[in-house]
Amino acid sequence: MIAADALDARGCPLEHEVWVTETGARNLITKDPPPLDRCRGMHSRLRRWYSDPRITVAFQYTAREDNGFPFGLFTPGLDAAYPALGLWQAWGARARPAPTDPVPIAETACRPPSE
Secondary structure, three states: HHHHHHHHEEEEEEEEEEEEEOOOOOOOOOOOOOOOHHHHHHHHHHHHHOOOEEEEEEEOOOOEEEEEOOOEEEEOOOOOEHHHHHHHHHHOOOOOEEEOOOOOOOHHHHHOOOH
């Protein structure tokens, strides 16, 4: 994470909030791992950011897949969801009403919500 690393490298004495404004699990590239593996990687990043008190929010970059930026939660035709949608829903307020609730488990969260 560039902002937090830059603050650490400079020994910044002030407390700063860090917002992760563009997250996502890459889709569609055949040489990449399958969507479920990418979702698990996204889960690992969310857990890491959650444990860092400087990071106060993380946003999914886009909902609909775009061939030029393949990080969406739904296919370009909006006819199917990637496993990362289930992950974001598991991390969301509906599934975790309090910040002290345990974090989701990747094996149960990384699945499209229709399953």
